Amino acid sequence: MKKLIIILIAVATIGLSGCEKWLDINKNPNDATRANPDLILPGVLKTWGADVQNLTQLYGAWMGYWYHAGGWSGWYSEKKYEITASYLNRFDYYPGQLTDTRFIRLNSGDNVMYPAITDVVDAWYYSRLIDLYGDVPYSEACQPELTLTPKYDDAETIWLDLIDRLDNAITVFNNAVNAADHATNPIYSFKPASDIVFSGDFTKWKQFANTLKLRLVMRLTNVRTAAELKGMMDNTVAHGFITANVSVNPGYSSSDGKTNPWWNTFGKSFSGTVQTSNTQYVLNRYFHEKMAALADPRLEKYFFAPASASPAGTLISRVLGVDGDLVTQPNSTTAANYSWLFIAANATVTSGRVNSGDGALDRAVIMIGPEAYFLQAEAASRGIITTGMTAQAAYEAGITASMTASKVASADIDPYLTSVNVAWNTAWSATEQIKRIIDQKYIANYFLNHFESFCDYRRTGYPNPMHPTFTNDAALDPLREMLSYYPGGLIRRQIPRLFPYPQAEININNDATMAAINAQISKNGVTFNTTSYPFDARTFWDTAPKTIGYDY
Numbered sequence: 001m002k003k004l005i006i007i008l009i010a011v012a013t014i015g016l017s018g019c020e021k022w023l024d025i026n027k028n029p030n031d032a033t034r035a036n037p038d039l040i041l042p043g044v045l046k047t048w049g050a051d052v053q054n055l056t057q058l059y060g061a062w063m064g065y066w067y068h069a070g071g072w073s074g075w076y077s078e079k080k081y082e083i084t085a086s087y088l089n090r091f092d093y094y095p096g097q098l099t100d101t102r103f104i105r106l107n108s109g110d111n112v113m114y115p116a117i118t119d120v121v122d123a124w125y126y127s128r129l130i131d132l133y134g135d136v137p138y139s140e141a142c143q144p145e146l147t148l149t150p151k152y153d154d155a156e157t158i159w160l161d162l163i164d165r166l167d168n169a170i171t172v173f174n175n176a177v178n179a180a181d182h183a184t185n186p187i188y189s190f191k192p193a194s195d196i197v198f199s200g201d202f203t204k205w206k207q208f209a210n211t212l213k214l215r216l217v218m219r220l221t222n223v224r225t226a227a228e229l230k231g232m233m234d235n236t237v238a239h240g241f242i243t244a245n246v247s248v249n250p251g252y253s254s255s256d257g258k259t260n261p262w263w264n265t266f267g268k269s270f271s272g273t274v275q276t277s278n279t280q281y282v283l284n285r286y287f288h289e290k291m292a293a294l295a296d297p298r299l300e301k302y303f304f305a306p307a308s309a310s311p312a313g314t315l316i317s318r319v320l321g322v323d324g325d326l327v328t329q330p331n332s333t334t335a336a337n338y339s340w341l342f343i344a345a346n347a348t349v350t351s352g353r354v355n356s357g358d359g360a361l362d363r364a365v366i367m368i369g370p371e372a373y374f375l376q377a378e379a380a381s382r383g384i385i386t387t388g389m390t391a392q393a394a395y396e397a398g399i400t401a402s403m404t405a406s407k408v409a410s411a412d413i414d415p416y417l418t419s420v421n422v423a424w425n426t427a428w429s430a431t432e433q434i435k436r437i438i439d440q441k442y443i444a445n446y447f448l449n450h451f452e453s454f455c456d457y458r459r460t461g462y463p464n465p466m467h468p469t470f471t472n473d474a475a476l477d478p479l480r481e482m483l484s485y486y487p488g489g490l491i492r493r494q495i496p497r498l499f500p501y502p503q504a505e506i507n508i509n510n511d512a513t514m515a516a517i518n519a520q521i522s523k524n525g526v527t528f529n530t531t532s533y534p535f536d537a538r539t540f541w542d543t544a545p546k547t548i549g550y551d552y
Contacts, residue, residue: 037104037114038194042250044100044121045196049248049364050261051097051125057281059450061320062495063442063457064286064465064482069333070323072280079321079486081496083534089502090132093125099142113190113202116172119165120209124366126162127216130155131455132499134539135516137509149509152516156223156540159216163232166213170236173206196250197366204242211241211372215452218375221382222459222543229384237385241372245405247363254360262343262448263359270360278355279306283336285480288317289468291443294421301406302446303336304355310334319479321486341406342447365448370405373398374441381433392424395437402444421470438462439470458497458542465495496534497542 060066061078068075077087101118108114129136138158140150176188192200198208217232224232252260256270264270266277283303291299305313315336337355340347342365344357377394379385389397396417403413416422428436438456442463445453456462465482467473483493506513517528524546526536536546 035103035107037108037111038191040100040104041114041117041194042196044097044104044118045248046250047097048121048124049250049366051093052364052366053262053265053448055451056265056447057277059454060281060447061284062482063450063453064284064290064320064463064468065446065450065453066281066287066338067284067318067320067322067335069280069282069335071333072276076486076488079484080489081484081491081494081534082530083491083496083499084530085500085503085506088132088499089504090129091136091502091505093129094137094142097125098122102142110187111189112172112187113176116169117195117205119169120205120212123162123166123209123212123216126158127219128451130159130539131219131451132539133501134498134537135519137512149512151512154540159219159540163213163216166209166216167236169209170206170213170239173202173209174239176202177206197246197248207240207242208246208367210236210239211367211375214241214375214379215371217384218378219455219459219541223541226383229379229382230386233379233385237387241376242367242369243372243401244369245363245365246367246369247365249361249363252361252364259360260343260362260364262364263362266338267340267343267359278337279333281338282333283315283317283338284482285317285319286465286468286482287446288315288336289480290439290463293469293471295416295419296443297408297412297416298403298406298443298446301341301408302339304339306333306335306337308334309336319481319485321484338447347407368405368444368448370398370402370444371441371449371452373401374437374444377437378434381430381437391433391437392426395424395440398444399440402440434460435462454495457495458544461544491530492535494535497544498534498537498539500528500533500537 057066058078061068061075068079077083101121104118105115126136126138135152135155136158137150138153138161140147143150176182176190179185179188182188190200198204213236214233217229220229252258254270259270264275266275268274288299291302300315303315305315309316316334318335340355340357340359343362344359345362347355347357347359373389373394376385376389377391377398380389380391380394399417399422400413403416404410408416422440424436425432438460439462441456442453453463457465463482467477468480468482483495484490501513501517520526520533520537521528524536524538526532538544
């Protein structure tokens with residue numbers, strides 16, 4: 001009898017839940033009955049535009065652009081370089097973006113356009129995961145029908161496959177424009193409205209994919225020969241690269257959760273309230289000294305002196321980790337605030353030292369145009385690209401593009417390009433060329449591209465964290481380093497290089513995650529704790545020695 005009652009209750013429960021749909025008489029007959037690639041793609045691209053900026057604050061601090069103003073609590077982990085397994089979880093890319101891109105590929109049938117775009121998206125996400133963690137799930141990832149505990153794949157193997165996928169995407173995009181049957185063959189059919197990046201302009205997609213490919217190829221400069229890297233680029237170099245920012249706009253509006261993510265974080269809320277970031281992240285002395293030594297006109301475009309600055313109108317900076325810049329609590333900082341130059345297209349940057357403009361509806365930047373030129377400059381300098389722009393031409397084009405984006409007057413650009421510490425010198429050694437290119441790329445990366453500066457630093461050692469200028473000053477440089485000066489005790493006075501795998505991943509996928517951790521321990525002699533792993537572990541392309549020498 002008891003068993004019968006249990007069965008009846010279970011049937012009743014299932015029946016009620018199952019009948020809910022049938023009892024709903026308000027169903028809209030026009031609702032989609034299933035998701036299609038053209039419906040999923042806009043959401044993927046929208047989220048991509050938001051995800052680009054979610055490490056801006058961290059690397060703004062660690063890479064010497066910003067420091068944390070006094071009067072605000074927090075940032076102790078960042079100042080101390082105290083990085084635990086609970087600090088950062090970017091494995092949230094898997095159930096979100098990477099699951100959605102896989103869905104698009106599986107549901108595109110014979111169509112090649114939607115999968116090609118997901119190859120570009122995946123290249124960005126997986127390369128960032130590898131940059132942050134090293135080995136990660138890939139071949140078994142986002143396949144719950146196969147396994148809920150995917151294995152971790154070798155990072156270098158993944159990286160090379162991402163380059164192959166970009167090659168494939170470039171071919172597809174090129175064919176979509178130039179194939180004889182591109183207008184009639186259904187494999188190239190595409191709804192431009194689903195593309196909130198380029199509106200179906202596949203020449204631009206081709207150039208973007210090629211630029212992202214060049215970024216991935218240049219990460220390999222310490223683990224592949226120049227000849228090998230040249231071989232990787234030879235098959236697509238003729239397709240060209242981006243010449244302007246790549247950005248996305250899903251239809252931002254001045255309502256809660258629908259404004260440009262950069263503006264919402266660093267500018268104003270949807271209701272017009274200035275965000276607290278405006279006086280939390282202020283001018284770092286390292287960046288200040290670097291730009292001042294070059295008499296760089298971008299300095300006073302990037303930052304402005306607040307009303308409390310003394311003397312009035314003076315750009316004041318401080319080093320990372322040290323508080324005490326306040327006149328009154330909680331946030332009247334005397335140090336130079338960041339301008340809204342990069343988060344509001346109509347921002348006015350004048351000698352009046354005030355923030356103005358409104359970026360709520362602006363496009364969200366995914367990749368900046370100047371980076372493409374500096375990638376080409378370094379590739380040309382190393383002999384990886386031997387056609388197109390020379391190293392000098394690309395170097396100067398990158399600076400010019402950055403100056404223009406920073407609203408520097410055109411009359412001030414040429415004098416800067418010919419100034420003594422900026423002008424290209426044909427007598428520079430190969431090492432000096434790379435140093436100068438990366439230094440100018442670092443300046444151009446400000447605000448929108450901090451993460452790439454972090455990766456360039458790990459790969460090349462530039463910019464030098466100890467010396468903001470090219471003239472090393474043993475007396476002054478110790479007072480203006482990129483490194484933290486936190487007085488409460490640093491874990492190690494070294495910029496962390498790799499993040500521990502997230503604690504949630506260790507808990508849920510323990511065997512596979514511990515295998516990846518043990519591989520790091522075996523290869524690099526690290527210990528999985530806060531004093532060793534973030535500093536001594538390495539992703540595959542980072543070949544810096546275990547002990548980083550910050551010598552004078």
